[in-house]
Each structure stands twice: as structure tokens, then as C-alpha cells.
Amino acid sequence: MRHLKIFEFIEDWAPKGIAWEKDNVGLQIGNPDEETKGILLSLDLSEDALKKAIQEKCNLIITHHPIFFYPVNKVDLSSEQGQLIELAIKNEITIYSAHTNLDFTKDGVSFVLAKKLGLQKITFLENAPSTQYKLVTFVPEQYVSNLVEKLSEAGAGVIGNYTHCSYQLKGKGTFFGLENTNPAIGEKGKLEEVEEVRLEMIFEKWKLNKVLKALLTNHPYEEPAYDIYPLQNRNVNFGFGAVGYLPEKMNLNSFVNLVKKKLNAPIVNYTSGNKKFVQKIGVCGGSGSDLISKAIAEGCDVFVTADIKYHTFLDYADKIALIDAGHFYTEFPVLDEVEKRLKEFLSKNRLKIKLIKYHQTKKIKSI
Known part of the structure; x- marks a missing residue:
């Protein structure tokens, strides 16, 4: 199997189109057409992770954090980043990153963190702004079921945990086929009236070409009418x-200890908030301070995240309990979900490809 098929599988779960617009997700280094011999998962690309991949003969490294956060003006092989690039290229290792797209998807970074803490009835703290289009087309009734199926296969009609979602309204369509037409229903040179169904389905904007291809391939009309x-x-x-x-x-203190234990965090910082007992918990893996106000608005008793600034702790001290469990510790659990999904994907395709989750050596120490 080529690397590209692995990328497509990940992006079906965590589409690149949902990532923060300034983020650099997807292929970082390498050849997507190479055959995958082994996969190493790591939160970051480090020299140790690269050496582990070389040792284990893994030619694909999937990281959460991209190696290139900003546009590259030069590659200085004497720099730490340059040496990583050189080592990867010389050993024909491809680097791929799923960053904010993995943050913003279901069962991604924050959902996994919530599950790790034993939370139930998990939903997004804040839904993303719209990234969707609605397709409206008009089709004879006898062709509706097949078209809905084909459009669904292309990715249309997904609302939450439901697929094949559509709205259908019966009506009447008219057309007059000119000399060079070949109408599927009726005759050219004659004004035709056809009982049709107005079919509506929503889809993500990055699936536009795929959805349109499914529509034009499977609609019975020579020139189907549609709106986006x-x-x-x-x-x-x-x-x-x-x-x-x-x-x-x-009890809040008990929950703080639970967070520390479940995430294997050596140290956590927290404020007591305004409640002694807690139950509704907001979380955001990595740096999530921007969501504190949303957590308060949603009635959360506690908000668990990382990289909370000193003054931020003070500003919200009497409004909500804040727990900073560390950037690494709130994000690393997502690799378990990536590993699980890749194992299922490889097994389904009857592929025996080595898959390693790398527990990187952390440069930041705690005492």
C-alpha cells in the first residue's frame, strides 16, 4: 500500500479542510507514492523519533505537530530542523502531520482526552463555523433512491452521527430539448412536463468535486439542473x-488527582473555581485558553487544558476551576486513537505493516 492511501484514510476522519487556515497539515517531507513498509506515530518529529523509525525500518512517520509551522525560506543543514530534514530524506522517510484537523474532529484530540478522564455524553464544546454547501437538484422519482446512495457514497448527507440525510419534495419540471439533445425522458423538439423530486443534501466544501462527479455521473438527465x-x-x-x-x-481535589493519574502527568496546576463538587467538565487538548469563556457559558464546573498563563488563572479564579495538565499530557493520548484506527484499517486490507507508537523522550522535565 502506498503512503497516499494511509493519508486518505486519516483525512477521511480528520479532513485537511477543517484545519486552522494558517496551519500546515498533511505531507511535510517525502514521496506519497512510496510503498509503506512501516509506520511510526509520534507527537513531534525529533531526532530520537527519526532514529527509532530508521532502527525499526519504518519509512512513514505520522506526527501531530508539523515540522514546518511557517513558510520555509531556506533549509540550513547545520540547524536542528535542517538536520532532521536531511536525516529523513537520506533514509527515504516520509513525514506526514495531522494537527488542527485532528484537534477539530470527532474522536480527535479533545474527545480522546475527555474519554481518558472518564467523561460521558461527550460533545464539542463549540461547533466549528460552517464549512458546508447544500446541493439542490431535481430528479425523476424513480431515480431518487439511487442518486441519494451515490451522493452519500461521495460524502454528502452527513449530519452528526447520521448519514444519507436528504430532503425530498415532489414537484413538476419542464424542458424543451433542442435539435442536438438526447433527453432521457420524453422527446426533443417538444415541451415536456415531468414529475420530479427536489432533492437537497449538504456536504463539506472540500468534497465539492467528488459530489459533483457523483451527481453528473448518476443523474439520468443529459443536462441535470442543480444549485450549490x-x-x-x-x-x-x-x-x-x-x-x-x-x-x-x-470532589474537586479528587478530580484534580484523577486528571494527574489518568494522564500520567508529573505535575498539574489548578485553581479551585467556585464549586466544591464538580461533574460537567470542559476539555481542550493542548493550548485551549481561548475556550475558557465558552466553558463558563456552557456551565462547565471545570476546564482542563494546557499552557494557561498566570494572569489567565487569576482572571478566572472565582468563575471556573481551571486545570493545566501540560501540553504533552493532554495531547499524547490521541495517538492511541490513531493507532487503533490504523490497526483496524491495515487489518481490514489484510496488510502486515509494522505500526509503532513512539513514546518520545520529553525535553522538559518536572520535579
Whole structure:
């Protein structure tokens, strides 16, 4: 199997189109057409991770954080980044990153963090702005079921945990075929009236070409009529952070200790907030301070994230309990989900490809 098929599998779950617009997700270094011999998963690309991949004969490294956060003006082989690039290229190792697209998808970074803490009824803390279009087309009734199926296969009609979602309204369509036409129904040179169904389905904007191809290939008409509308409603399929509930109320100090234990974090910083017992918990893996106000608005008792500044702790000290469990510790659990999904994908395709989750040596130490 080529690397590209692995990329497509990941992007079906965490589409690049949902990533922060300034993020650099996807292929970082290498050849997507190379055959995959082994895969190493790592939160970051480090020299140790590269050496481990070489040792284990893995020619694909999938990281969460991209090696290139900003446009590259030069590659200085004497720099740390340049040496990583050189080592990867010389050993024919491809580097691929799923960053904010993995943050913003279901069962991504924040959902996994919520599950790790034992939360239930997990949803996005804030849904993403719309990234969707609505397709409207008109089709004879006897062709509707097949067209809905083909459009669904192309990715249309997904709303939350539901697929094949559509709206159908019966009506009457008219057309007059000119001399060079070959109408599927009726005759050219004659004004025809046909009982049709107005079919509506939504889809993500990055699936536009695929959905249109499915429409034009499977619609019975020679010249199908259709409209594409941009949507402004929030996207229920993607979002920021997560919110869920503990099975029962818990003393705040006990919950802080649970966070520390479950994430294997050597140290956590926290404020007590305004509640002694907590149950509704907001989380955001990595740097999530921008979502604190949203967590308060949603009635969360606690917000768990990382990289909280000193003054931010003070600003919200009496409004909500804040827990900073560290950037690495709130994001690393997502590699378990990536590993699980890749194992299932490889097994389904009857491929025996080595898959390693790398526990990188952390440069930041705690005492």
C-alpha cells in the first residue's frame, strides 16, 4: 500500500479542510507514492523519533505537530530542523502531520482526552463555523433512491452521527430539448412536463468535486439542473474542545488527582473555581485558553487544558476551576486513537505493516 492511501484514510476522519487556515497539515517531507513498509506515530518529529523509525525500518512517520509551522525560506543543514530534514530524506522517510484537523474532529484530540478522564455524553464544546454547501437538484422519482446512495457514497448527507440525510419534495419540471439533445425522458423538439423530486443534501466544501462527479455521473438527465448554496449554520460534524459529564459528582481535589493519574502527568496546576463538587467538565487538548469563556457559558464546573498563563488563572479564579495538565499530557493520548484506527484499517486490507507508537523522550522535565 502506498503512503497516499494511509493519508486518505486519516483525512477521511480528520479532513485537511477543517484545519486552522494558517496551519500546515498533511505531507511535510517525502514521496506519497512510496510503498509503506512501516509506520511510526509520534507527537513531534525529533531526532530520537527519526532514529527509532530508521532502527525499526519504518519509512512513514505520522506526527501531530508539523515540522514546518511557517513558510520555509531556506533549509540550513547545520540547524536542528535542517538536520532532521536531511536525516529523513537520506533514509527515504516520509513525514506526514495531522494537527488542527485532528484537534477539530470527532474522536480527535479533545474527545480522546475527555474519554481518558472518564467523561460521558461527550460533545464539542463549540461547533466549528460552517464549512458546508447544500446541493439542490431535481430528479425523476424513480431515480431518487439511487442518486441519494451515490451522493452519500461521495460524502454528502452527513449530519452528526447520521448519514444519507436528504430532503425530498415532489414537484413538476419542464424542458424543451433542442435539435442536438438526447433527453432521457420524453422527446426533443417538444415541451415536456415531468414529475420530479427536489432533492437537497449538504456536504463539506472540500468534497465539492467528488459530489459533483457523483451527481453528473448518476443523474439520468443529459443536462441535470442543480444549485450549490453556501451555508452559514454551525457545523455539527467538527468543532473545538469537548464537554462531557463525570458519572457522578466528584470532589474537586479528587478530580484534580484523577486528571494527574489518568494522564500520567508529573505535575498539574489548578485553581479551585467556585464549586466544591464538580461533574460537567470542559476539555481542550493542548493550548485551549481561548475556550475558557465558552466553558463558563456552557456551565462547565471545570476546564482542563494546557499552557494557561498566570494572569489567565487569576482572571478566572472565582468563575471556573481551571486545570493545566501540560501540553504533552493532554495531547499524547490521541495517538492511541490513531493507532487503533490504523490497526483496524491495515487489518481490514489484510496488510502486515509494522505500526509503532513512539513514546518520545520529553525535553522538559518536572520535579
